[in-house]
Amino acid sequence: MSGARLMWAVIFAAALLPLAFAAFTQHAWEDYFITLRASRNLVEGHGLVFNPGERVHTYTSPLGVLLPALCTALAGAQREELALWPFRALNAALLGAGAWLVWQRATAARVGAVGCVLLFGLIFTDAKLIDFSINGMETAILVFFLLLLWAELEAPNGPRVSRIALACAGLMWTRPDGFVLGAALILPHLVIRRRADGASCVPWRRLAQGIA
Numbered sequence: 001m002s003g004a005r006l007m008w009a010v011i012f013a014a015a016l017l018p019l020a021f022a023a024f025t026q027h028a029w030e031d032y033f034i035t036l037r038a039s040r041n042l043v044e045g046h047g048l049v050f051n052p053g054e055r056v057h058t059y060t061s062p063l064g065v066l067l068p069a070l071c072t073a074l075a076g077a078q079r080e081e082l083a084l085w086p087f088r089a090l091n092a093a094l095l096g097a098g099a100w101l102v103w104q105r106a107t108a109a110r111v112g113a114v115g116c117v118l119l120f121g122l123i124f125t126d127a128k129l130i131d132f133s134i135n136g137m138e139t140a141i142l143v144f145f146l147l148l149l150w151a152e153l154e155a156p157n158g159p160r161v162s163r164i165a166l167a168c169a170g171l172m173w174t175r176p177d178g179f180v181l182g183a184a185l186i187l188p189h190l191v192i193r194r195r196a197d198g199a200s201c202v203p204w205r206r207l208a209q210g211i212a
Helices: 003-025 030-043 062-075 080-108 113-124 127-132 139-153 161-174 178-192 204-211
Strands: none
Touching (some): 003 080, 030 062, 062 080, 080 113, 080 139, 139 161, 139 178, 161 178
16 A cells, blocks of 8 residues: 555544544533533524623633534534534534644654554554544544644644644634643753754744744
8 A cells, every 4th residue: 555545544443443433332421511601602693601781700611611612503403413513513524634644754764564563553443532522522633733743843844833723722712721742742842852963942032923
């Protein structure tokens, strides 16, 4: 199999395995339906609230409530079970995109066939990642933005401001504690990354602009 075909096989596997798991188990997270109540109220014109008329913040993740609201609008406000499937499909697509990012970095690092089998095998057999990506949680969204940040930090020509900004904003819009994961990736690159001559090769200005 050629490199391009193998890459697409990996991407499709990353996207289809969670959907197959969802079709087999029909697993849905109870907290998803709690948050979905705010999503449905938004679709029905009552605002992003748990109870119409009560302005109480009842959701954790902006994307975790807005994307289900979009899926609910597409499926119909009273068809909650059906609305979960577009959300699952979106998460599966993001996992596929994340697999593409990992493939690009593995190719650039010249990871061999055995290494790729081990790397993607561990990804595809992670039960928590598969389940949490289809049961209504925002895991796949978080993983995608985290991989986008990692891939950009490792870019041979240095990170681009727009992608650093998108990755950092995506992490924070997905989880309020997303800055912890972002810092865990950014700080080592600020401290450790050096050129062959020992000088720092950290693009400070681009990182600062992206994070800000």
